[in-house]
Every structure is written in structure tokens, then in C-alpha cells.
Amino acid sequence: MAIEVVPLPVPPSVDTSKFSPDFGREIKGVKPGELTEEQFKEVQQLLYKHGAILFRDTDLSPEQQYALTKAFDPSCETYGHGNNKTGKEVKSVLHPDLKTIPRVPQVQLIGNGVVYNHEGLAEAKLKHPSHTTFHKTRISPEDEKKGYTRFYRWHIDAALYDLNPPKVTTLYGIEAPQGDPQVVRYDDGTGDELPVPLGTTAFVDGKTMFDILPSELKSVAVRTRVRYAPHPYVWMATARSNSLGLGMETEGLEMKPDELPPWDESKIKVLPMLWKNPVTGNLHFQVHPSAIQELLIDPLPESAKREGALYPDGARLTDLKEVRDLVYRMQRPAIAPSLVYPHDWNPKDLVIFHNRGVLHTVVGAFTPDQVRAFHQCNLAASDEPAGPTAEDVKAWA
Numbered sequence: 001m002a003i004e005v006v007p008l009p010v011p012p013s014v015d016t017s018k019f020s021p022d023f024g025r026e027i028k029g030v031k032p033g034e035l036t037e038e039q040f041k042e043v044q045q046l047l048y049k050h051g052a053i054l055f056r057d058t059d060l061s062p063e064q065q066y067a068l069t070k071a072f073d074p075s076c077e078t079y080g081h082g083n084n085k086t087g088k089e090v091k092s093v094l095h096p097d098l099k100t101i102p103r104v105p106q107v108q109l110i111g112n113g114v115v116y117n118h119e120g121l122a123e124a125k126l127k128h129p130s131h132t133t134f135h136k137t138r139i140s141p142e143d144e145k146k147g148y149t150r151f152y153r154w155h156i157d158a159a160l161y162d163l164n165p166p167k168v169t170t171l172y173g174i175e176a177p178q179g180d181p182q183v184v185r186y187d188d189g190t191g192d193e194l195p196v197p198l199g200t201t202a203f204v205d206g207k208t209m210f211d212i213l214p215s216e217l218k219s220v221a222v223r224t225r226v227r228y229a230p231h232p233y234v235w236m237a238t239a240r241s242n243s244l245g246l247g248m249e250t251e252g253l254e255m256k257p258d259e260l261p262p263w264d265e266s267k268i269k270v271l272p273m274l275w276k277n278p279v280t281g282n283l284h285f286q287v288h289p290s291a292i293q294e295l296l297i298d299p300l301p302e303s304a305k306r307e308g309a310l311y312p313d314g315a316r317l318t319d320l321k322e323v324r325d326l327v328y329r330m331q332r333p334a335i336a337p338s339l340v341y342p343h344d345w346n347p348k349d350l351v352i353f354h355n356r357g358v359l360h361t362v363v364g365a366f367t368p369d370q371v372r373a374f375h376q377c378n379l380a381a382s383d384e385p386a387g388p389t390a391e392d393v394k395a396w397a
């Protein structure tokens, strides 16, 4: 059967004059768990071109999901965050969110509520992470009752220490509670709000994030490498996020180096700010804002104009507030309500997203009796993401 490709329906909040027409496709006519080699190649191309692809009403066992995820990067086998959940690692902000499927430990059960007799797990207590435990401020319980909520944490799925960021993530919805839509409040003084389906996963395109920057910030982006904190999810666990889930407040609350699990300088991740799409060659702004610690900015190339340029001689920014303020200024425009794709989950939806080309976040909050069960899989990649080429630097610096 031939693969049929249709655009993803976008909600009325999307401004179609700004939102990339290339973002997101639904694929019909094939079963993602039983793709032939030819079909897989086509799906792979579609994913890198469109950032996220959806299969509806599909059956997918954990084994099939692992095999499909692995096909994007055949030599890797380790879950994207590794599987070390002992010692000081238990302090990680990710620790409560992940339950491993015993038969296929690379596939995680995530969601909310209590799930019984599920793929070898007699009883799994799941907790949908929400802004209430991660942001510095929270939506009041009264406003939550009125349906207001927040983005949780904009991110790339990646350990950002020792392991390489996964190329793709597969998210398979098994049970998704239906309920009234909610409204995401940005609470950053802009008045921005975004209506979303209950329990959505929200996506933004990293290519758009770069494309809409003014030229002086494009020049910084193409010259910058980001140094992440050691064990970033443990490091950030004692600090608090801003109200958009787009980076941390700077209050000196991060864990001190000696409070972290043992770490090694050589395992710290220093990654380009822009990641090059292996199929389209486009540059995607891929920064996990809550995990950043330093920015390493190269000087302008000789051919570039210095007039109006930021950091023309390069810089190493180590002041956390300065680092965060600059990255926030670069990322905030792309999470405007008109540029966010909030996926409306139905049971048996499979979304595959290009984890090196988009940012995403969990949204909303559930009550303990609302059961949500998803299977998630991503694998620490066999290589680091490629950054801008010398030509890219020439073009944008």
C-alpha cells in the first residue's frame, strides 16, 4: 500500500502566515510497526522534512516501538537518559516521571494515575509532571479550576551529560482522558494565552525559532556553543523555572558541584546552538534552556560586518543570569501562541518527532483519577548533532 501524506490539522490559534507550512504531517496507508525497508526510508525522510509525524489508530507493541525508534539510528541501544536511577541520581527532576517496561527497558511508561497489569507491570503509579512543582510561581488553585494552566518545561529529550541527544522520540498514546480544554497562561507580562486540549504535548519548530530572529541574534546563534551543567536534571532540581517553562529563574538555588553525583569534565556536553538538519540542511535552534550553564561565542569571521554585531570578538559567558537572559531573548519569540502546535491526543496515536529539530513540552495538570498512559522511546544517539558548516557561518554571522 502506498504511503499517503496529509497536513496536520492546526488549531485556530496558529497564525498560518508565520507558522511553517512544512511543519507536521499525518501518514496514512501503512502500519508503523510493520514498515518495509522502503517504507521506513520514506517515513524517515518525511520526519526530517516535517519535524513531527502522526499515525492515527495504530497498534504498536513495545517491541515494535523500540524497533521503529532504533531504525532511525541502528547502532544505539541505550535509553536517551540512560537507566541509572540510584544514588544521588534519584534527586533528578526526571526520576518520578519514568517507569520502565520490564520486557523492553528502552520503552518508558509515562502518564498519570494508576495503571494495572500493564505490559508486565502489576501496578504503576504515574504522575503527570506539571508546572506546580517546577515553576517559581504557580496558577492559583481557583484559576486552575477555571481551566488555566501552564507549559511545564520546554525541552529536547536528552540526558545532556555523557550521552548524545536522541535523534527521534516516539510517543504512543494508549489512554488519554478526555475533558474540557485548558488555557495556557504565559504570565510574563505579555498577556499571551493559548487554548489547548487537555493533556496536550506542545511542539515548536526549531527552524522557525532560528528563522524569525533578527540578523544580529542569528549571527550570535551561528557562532555559539552551549555548555550544559553536569548532571543537569539533578543540578536544576533545587531551582525553579520561569512562568513559561522556558528556562530557570536565577536565584542561586542550583545544586553545588559537590552535591551532585560524581561527574567528569570530559562528559560535560558542549553542543552547537544550531543543529543542522541531515536531510534539508536547515539550521534548527536547539537549546534546552533549563540545563544551560555557559555560552561559548566565536568571534565574527573576517568577512563579516562588525557594525551592529553582538560579541564581535567572541566571548565566554559564564554569568548564569546573562546566559539565561540571552537564550530567553532568542527562544521566546518562537513560543508565541501563534507558533505552537498543541497535539490533541487520541488513544492509539503515534507521534514521531525529530528531537534534534523541535522543542516540546508537557502541558496541563490532571487529577489523580484521570488516567493517562503513554509509551515513550528514544535512544541516546550514536553521534553528536552536527552544527553549522563554514558556509553557514559565512552566510549568517
Ligand SMILES: [Fe+2]
Pocket: 155, 156, 157, 360
Ligand atoms: Fe520530552
